[in-house]
Amino acid sequence: MEIGLKILVPLIEISVVLGIVLFHVAYITYFERKILSHMQDRLGPMEVGPHGLLQPIADGLKLFFKEDIIPAGADKIIFSIAPIIVLVPALIGFAVIPFAKESITIFGLTFKPFITDINIGILYIFAFASIGAYGVILGGWASNSKYALLGGLRAGAQMVSYELALGLSIIGVLLLSQSLSMVQIVEAQNRIWFVLLQPVAFVIYVICAVAETNRLPFDMPEAESELVAGFFTEYSGMRFSFFFLAEYANMILVSCIAAILFLGGWHAPFKFLEFIPPTIWFILKVYFILFFFIWIRGTLPRVRYDQLMKFGWKVMIPLSLANIIVTSIVLYIVRG
C-alpha cells in the first residue's frame, strides 16, 4: 500500500503536468498566430470554432493523419530518432518547475506543486536542454538534404554558442540565491525579485533564450526564406510535429525558467496582491514572457548569420562574464 501510493502519486503528478504542458504548447501556437496577425492588422485563424479556438486541435489531427515520409537517401534510424531526441529534453525539463508554494491534498493524497525538487534543478534543465541540439544536428544530417544539413549546422552552432551565454547569465542569480534548487531560488526572492538585482543578466537571459529556442530574430536554423524549413525540411506528419512541439515546449520552458529565476516565480509583486493564488501569478509571468517572445517575432527582422555569431561571442558572453565578476565582488563586500 505504501509503495503503491509512492508510485501512484508521482504518476498522477507527471501525467497532470505533462497534460497541462502539452495543452499550453498546443494553444501557444494559437496565441502566436492570433497575436502576430493582429499586429499585422489581420485576423488570424477564424474558421474552426469561435474565433478559431479549435484550430490547434484541427492542426494536430491533420498532422496525425499525414503520411510519414522517410527520404530514400536518409539514414533511417537516426532520421526516426532525431525528433524524439529533440522533444524529450524539452518536456523533461518541466519535472523540476515549481508551479506554486503549497501542496494540495485530494482524497487523502498529498500532491506537490512540482514533480520533483532536486537540489540541482537548474543544472538538470540546462544539461537536458543541450541534448536537444544533438537531435537538431542529427535530424539535419540524417535527412540527406542540403537545406536540412545547412539548417542543422546553423542550429548546432547557434545553440552551442548561445547556451554558453545563457548558462553564464544565470550564475548571478545562483550567487544571490546560493542554491541550484528551483524551489529555493523562488523562495530567495521573497522580498525582492532578482530582475531588480540582476537586470543585465535578465536582458542577456531573454536574448539568449530567444536564440536558444531558434525564434525570430534569431531563427537562422529555420529561416524559411533561405532554407525552406531548415533542419526539418524533409520531415512530415508526426515527426514534423515533434519538432514543432519541441520548439514551443522549449519556448514555454525557457519562459518558466525566466519567471522562476528573475520574476519571482509564484510570488505576487506586491503584498496586497497576495489574495490571487500563486499559481495564477506564475502563469501570468510565464505568459508575459511568452507574449514578449511573440511580440519580438512580430517586430524584428532576422539577423544575418555572422551578425548572430558576432553578437553571441563578442557581446553576450563578455557581458555575462562581467556580470558574474561584478556580482561576486559586490556580494563579497556585502556579505563579508
Add this chain to the structure above:
Amino acid sequence: MIKKVFKNILFLEIVDGLSLTFKHMFVRAVTEQYPRKKRVLPDTYRGILSLQKYDDGTERCVGCALCEAACPSMAITVVSGEDEKFPQRRFSREYYIDITRCVFCGFCVDACPVDALAMTKVYEFSSYDKNDLLLNKKSLLSLGDTIAKGGGMTPVERKYKFPMEGETNKIESKKEEALILC
C-alpha cells in the same frame, strides 16, 4: 557618441518598433470575412453583363450589334432578327457573351443605344464547366432580373446603367407599340 551608446544600451530603436507593433494590435483588422460578410459594392461596379427588359417585361435589345462592334475582346455575338408582321421591330434572335473572354471594360454598355445591356453587381459566377460561362440570351435575361431581385437600383446606379433615358423608356416602348399597330 554618448547618446549613441546610451541608445544602444537601452535598445531604444527596438523599443520604438515594439511600441509600433503593440499599437497595431488594437488597430481594426483589414481582413474581410468574405463568404459570410460581403463588401458593399460601389454603384458603378462592373460585374457580369446582363440583358435588361422594359418595366412591362418586353426586351430592350433591338439586335443592332453595336455592342458586338464595340467589344475589344470579341466576346459578344449577336444574331439579329425581325418580326415577320412588323418589319420595323427588330430584335436579337440569339445573343451570346463568352464571359471567359470578357474584360469587363463596359464598352458594350456605352455603345448600346437602348440601354439593353447593363452590368450587374454579380461577381460570383465561377464554374466547373466552361460551357456555363458562354452566356446565351436566356441566362443574360435572368441575370438582368437579379437586379430587380436585389432590391432594385439606387438612383445613382440607375443613372449609370441607363444613361440614355432611364424612366421614360417605358412610355416610349408603349408609344412604339401603338405606332406599329396602327
